[in-house]
Amino acid sequence: MSIGLEHYLILSAILFSIGLYGALAKRNAIVILMSIEIMLNAVNIAMVAFSRYIAPALLTGQVFAIFIIVVAAAEAAVGLAIIIAIYRSRETIEATEIDLMKW
């Protein structure tokens, strides 16, 4: 059986689920951000697979993947800056201890 669209989509779904588990279950804010990056990469794989197999001449999926990469880079920069700022003021980046707005 040769590799088709379903294989790439299943791979993308597995990576997304791993990232979802990490984002929900981890305490360290940096590891949560890393899990979100894994989820964005999984979505990119699905986009490029659709672009390759459904509409190979249009390339719209690859254009969308480029924009996702741009937004992911901006998100990583701002997210890590927020984490470093929180670490400076509170000496911790455990997501369970950053609960100032929780009542």
Place this chain on the structure above:
Amino acid sequence: MGLDIAFWILAIVGITAALMVVLLRNVFRAALSLILCFLTVAGIYFTLSADFLGAVQVLVYVGGISVLIILAIMLTREVQRGSPANKLRIPAFFMAILFLGVVAFTLINTPWQVATVPPLEPTTAALASKLFGEGGFILAVEIAACLLLAAILGAIVLVREK
């Protein structure tokens, strides 16, 4: 045939690396396996004949975002405390398994209309005319530039010493 073998190797290595990111207790080792995961995703792009995206993945993720993450780990001294799971570990695990089951069921049971046209190769010139050409995504490119500028300024303001 060669593409099939490459896909299976990349898929297994990528999934293992992603699992190590969420399972390892040492944050620094988790970041290193995250870099391996990014590299295998770049390889997956190459097997999908998306050569420009593979190069962009290596440049932006492996070269840029991993350096940012490793710098943040070093600046926060959290390596010793590791990355333990919180008390939602079991529900999160079942959520992820449930999500994977539903998505896989839907994917396998959908009749995809796969095109028979061979993919474009190389894709760089076609992508450029798609992004900057007539009727393309030029407005989105400009908005992305503004977003990147705002993100850089925001990051500088956030981490600046008071």
